[in-house]
Amino acid sequence: AQKITQTQPGMFVQEKEAVTLDCTYDTSDQSYGLFWYKQPSSGEMIFLIYQGSYDEQNATEGRYSLNFQKARKSANLVISASQLGDSAMYFCAMRELLVNNAGNMLTFGGGTRLMVKP
Amino acid sequence: NAGVTQTPKFQVLKTGQSMTLQCAQDMNHEYMSWYRQDPGMGLRLIHYSVGAGITDQGEVPNGYNVSRSTTEDFPLRLLSAAPSQTSVYFCASSYSRLPTGELFFGEGSRLTVL
Secondary structure (H helix, E strand, O other): OOOOEEEOOOEEOOOOOEEEEOOEEOOOOOOOOOEEEEEOOOOOOOOEEEEEOOOOOOEOOOOOOOEEEOOEEEEEEEEEEOOOOHOOEEEEEEEEEEEOOOEEEEOOOEEEEEEEEE | OOOOEEOOEEEEEOOOEEEEEEEOOOOOOOEEEEEOOOOOOOOEEEEEEEEOOOOOOHHHHOOEOOOOOOEEEOOOOOOOHHHOEEEEEEEEEEOOOOOOOOEOOOOOEEEEEE
């Protein structure tokens, strides 16, 4: 089974509107971290937002918020007031301890390409 | 703040050549790792280190070596480059090995093996 599933390969949104990017995850660990990264065409990986498995409040960072529903194992990213510069690839990722407990691994979903229309 | 610095940003190799991708961080992070990203895909873990002198294999370690002689540096060596190693490589660091907390990425190194 996929650890991280992003079901929307591509999405369009009108400038200034809000958009939700879906992410579901699969883990049996109690302690894990959920991340969203933005990757523009230039290639760098830009951190957007983080949610810890024990955090009860949904994370927010400026125009980004993470809709964390632990029982449903979903961690959707909401971008409010979309801007043209938001056009990019967006990756959901989960960080878990490795089986040996010595390290951790970030597992990425397949990504969603967001295109903001003027 | 420099953060995580990777060099070189671009490299072209011929099959069979060897090279080293450099990674340095100035945040005194104990945990460092290397990922590769193939076209249209997310990142996969190659090797990681939980501190100086300690390294271990990740999901896709074959064809790569690492060492961690200092806290700051974590070089990735390609022993005998193959076209299948054409990819973008990212170095990442974090304060600890625990799965919570932010992971800081370098800007990536684009490698092409002919």
